[in-house]
Amino acid sequence: MSNKCEKCIVKKFTGLQTLSSEQLKCISDGKVTRSFKKGDVIFDEGDHLKGIYCVRYGIAKLSKLSTNGKDQIIKFVSNGEVLGQRSVIAQEPANLRAVAVNDMDSCFIPKNIILENLQNNASFTLELLQNLAHELKEADDVIVNISQKPVKNRIAETLIHLEDSFGVDHDGFMIIQLSREDISNIVGTATESCIRMLSELKKEKLIETSGKRIKIINRNTLQKLGEGIQH
Amino acid sequence: MSNKCEKCIVKKFTGLQTLSSEQLKCISDGKVTRSFKKGDVIFDEGDHLKGIYCVRYGIAKLSKLSTNGKDQIIKFVSNGEVLGQRSVIAQEPANLRAVAVNDMDSCFIPKNIILENLQNNASFTLELLQNLAHELKEADDVIVNISQKPVKNRIAETLIHLEDSFGVDHDGFMIIQLSREDISNIVGTATESCIRMLSELKKEKLIETSGKRIKIINRNTLQKLGEGIQH
DNA sequence: ATTTATATATGACAAATATCAGTTATCTAT
DNA sequence: ATAGATAACTGATATTTGTCATATATAAAT
Numbered sequence: 001m002s003n004k005c006e007k008c009i010v011k012k013f014t015g016l017q018t019l020s021s022e023q024l025k026c027i028s029d030g031k032v033t034r035s036f037k038k039g040d041v042i043f044d045e046g047d048h049l050k051g052i053y054c055v056r057y058g059i060a061k062l063s064k065l066s067t068n069g070k071d072q073i074i075k076f077v078s079n080g081e082v083l084g085q086r087s088v089i090a091q092e093p094a095n096l097r098a099v100a101v102n103d104m105d106s107c108f109i110p111k112n113i114i115l116e117n118l119q120n121n122a123s124f125t126l127e128l129l130q131n132l133a134h135e136l137k138e139a140d141d142v143i144v145n146i147s148q149k150p151v152k153n154r155i156a157e158t159l160i161h162l163e164d165s166f167g168v169d170h171d172g173f174m175i176i177q178l179s180r181e182d183i184s185n186i187v188g189t190a191t192e193s194c195i196r197m198l199s200e201l202k203k204e205k206l207i208e209t210s211g212k213r214i215k216i217i218n219r220n221t222l223q224k225l226g227e228g229i230q231h
Numbered sequence: 232m233s234n235k236c237e238k239c240i241v242k243k244f245t246g247l248q249t250l251s252s253e254q255l256k257c258i259s260d261g262k263v264t265r266s267f268k269k270g271d272v273i274f275d276e277g278d279h280l281k282g283i284y285c286v287r288y289g290i291a292k293l294s295k296l297s298t299n300g301k302d303q304i305i306k307f308v309s310n311g312e313v314l315g316q317r318s319v320i321a322q323e324p325a326n327l328r329a330v331a332v333n334d335m336d337s338c339f340i341p342k343n344i345i346l347e348n349l350q351n352n353a354s355f356t357l358e359l360l361q362n363l364a365h366e367l368k369e370a371d372d373v374i375v376n377i378s379q380k381p382v383k384n385r386i387a388e389t390l391i392h393l394e395d396s397f398g399v400d401h402d403g404f405m406i407i408q409l410s411r412e413d414i415s416n417i418v419g420t421a422t423e424s425c426i427r428m429l430s431e432l433k434k435e436k437l438i439e440t441s442g443k444r445i446k447i448i449n450r451n452t453l454q455k456l457g458e459g460i461q462h
Numbered sequence: 463a464t465t466t467a468t469a470t471a472t473g474a475c476a477a478a479t480a481t482c483a484g485t486t487a488t489c490t491a492t
Numbered sequence: 493a494t495a496g497a498t499a500a501c502t503g504a505t506a507t508t509t510g511t512c513a514t515a516t517a518t519a520a521a522t
Contacts, residue, residue: 064371066379067459074371090364095371118357125356126349132363133321139370140295140305140326147377147419148297151509180470188378190510195471211518212469228298382479411500421480426501442488442500 032108036060042098042106043084049094051110053083058104059166059176062096063185073186075138076101076165076176085128086135088114101176146188149228152197154187157226159207163216173213263339267291273314273329273337280325282341284314289335290397290407293327294416304417306369307332307407309397316359317366319345332407377419380459383428385418388457390438394447404444 034053036042042060043049053060059078063071074096077083087094088111117124145154159174166176178186184194198214201207206222208215216222265284267273273291274280284291290309294302305327308314318325319342348355376385390405397407409417415425429445432438437453439446447453 064375066375068379070379072375072378074374086364086367089360090368092364092368095368118360119353122350122353122356125353125360129320129349129356129360129363132360132367133317133323136317136363136367136370137321137323137326139367139374143305143370143373143377143419144295144297144303146374147303148299148301188374191469192471192511193509195469196509199471422499423481423501424479427479430501 034106034108036100036104036106038100038102038104040100040104042100042104043094044097045094047094049084049087049111051108052085052088052114053098053106053108055079055081055083056105056107058106059101060098060104061101061182062098064096070188071097071185072188073182074142075135076162078166082131085114085131089118089128089132101178101182151187151189151193152200153225153228154189155183155194155197156201156206156222158183158186159201159214159216160219160223160226168215171215172217173210173215177212179212265337265339267331267335267337269331269333271331271335273331273335274325275328276325278325280315280318280342282339283316283319283345284329284337284339286310286312286314287336287338289337290332291329291335292332292413293329295327301419302328302416303419304413305373306366307393307396313362316345316362320349320359320363332409332413382418382420382424383431384456384459385420386414386425386428387432387437387453389414389417390432390445390447391450391454391457399446402446403448404441404446408443410443 033056036058042053045065055077057079059076060083061073062075062077062083063073065071077098083098083106084094118128145157149157162176162178163174166174168174180195180198181191183198184191187194198207198209201222202209204221206216206218206225208217264287267289273284276296286308288310290307291314292304293306293308293314294304296302308329314329314337315325349359376388380388393407393409394405397405399405411426411429412422414429415422418425429438429440432453433440435452437447437449437456439448
């Protein structure tokens with residue numbers, strides 16, 4: 001795996017593609033490759049980030065602690081996506097906590113390089129802008145779903161979304177493996193409720209499980225359920 | 232009220248401050264002042280926006296229809312704020328519906344002026360970027376609150392937020408007047424539940440009401456309730 | 463391989479919220 | 493000012509979801 005930014009495939013998925021060769025060289029020289037073990041905290045709510053993390057391999061979850069002590073998962077970030085951009089752009093402390101869902105490799109790009117490009121590189125900034133615009137739309141969707149759909153539908157939707165985002169292995173089980181607690185923290189429900197709903201989905205032959213591993217076996221019905229078309 | 236952009240006070244609250252005098256002149260010449268009556272739909276989900284709306288006077292609500300037929304209110308936009316920026320930036324159809332909460336005046340700035348500035352005017356783009364970054368943070372907060380706090384707390388928080396955003400009149404009643412249905416669509420609950428909670432807050436002497444008008448009379452306790460400190 | 467810890471699962475029950483029905487108040491239009 | 497329409501309110505009840513207790517399964521550690 002090359003550690004030259006010019007050759008990194010990740011850049012093609014991010015605003016980094018708009019950086020010039022010299023700039024990429026510069027990042028490449030200054031950058032640090034940071035690896036995290038499953039469960040490691042990449043940054044926490046309130047941290048002052050010194051740069052952004054470009055995920056090369058693995059998955060991170062972004063979450064926020066509620067006053068009731070529950071940790072709401074806001075989104076996942078994986079290969080070719082970027083962590084911490086919002087905070088660096090707004091020059092504010094992180095509003096979310098980032099934790100590695102599995103072992104993870106990332107490139108750390110120092111804040112000053114980002115800020116400099118924000119000043120001088122219009123296409124870079126535009127790219128970030130469209131990134132944020134997309135994230136904002138997704139956040140709006142989450143708000144609607146979480147407030148209007150019953151737990152079971154939200155779980156159905158979450159499973160579809162997780163499969164689409166991270167794919168399945170050779171047996172058809174989803175690549176991403178989350179604890180029941182994580183899933184309940186995505187949909188915003190009690191862990192027991194989440195487990196119950198998964199059991200129902202199993203009984204209804206929409207999914208199969210094997211430990212943490214989950215396989216969708218009736219995608220159509222599950223998807224309709226997630227869209228709230230039927231009970 | 233001047234209709235020259237160079238002199239418009241609104242520009243100081245928006246990215247428009249970063250436009251040059253010639254650019255402002257250009258917008259001023261090309262722009263259209265658009266007025267809306269209470270309840271008018273400014274744009275709808277799926278509309279292809281031809282520009283953004285800069286609110287000079289009045290308040291608009293942004294909402295999204297759920298599959299269950301309920302309209303989730305995502306946020307409000309008022310004086311000096313901008314409507315439709317996300318869609319124009321992302322060059323996508325609107326993901327939200329915008330409706331005038333009361334009579335409203337706005338300046339319409341055509342898309343091409345925005346897009347051109349996105350290409351050539353780094354400070355303008357940066358300003359928008361920070362705008363979106365802020366909106367994104369707020370959306371994250373909404374997700375956590377709506378999924379983790381009970382209805383009563385969310386209503387308390389909403390009332391505090393509405394008072395802070397739009398202020399009170401000489402009698403201490405909130406300027407913004409929403410229907411009970413609107414309030415329930417902010418917190419994501421049934422209208423009857425919302426009414427019941429407002430009644431409780433009245434009994435507990437945290438608020439007073441007079442028709443649609445609401446006055447906060449024990450801000451401290453209401454705020455603590457909204458923050459989830461106590462039941 | 464066996465113990466220990468942690469995660470998953472299920473039942474019984476409590477609490478929160480939604481729904482439905484019906485009443486009263488407020489707004490709107492003539 | 494009055495009639496009709498719409499919104500606000502309240503009670504009774506159903507449904508959904510959360511909590512607590514406990515059992516079983518899985519993972520981690522010696």
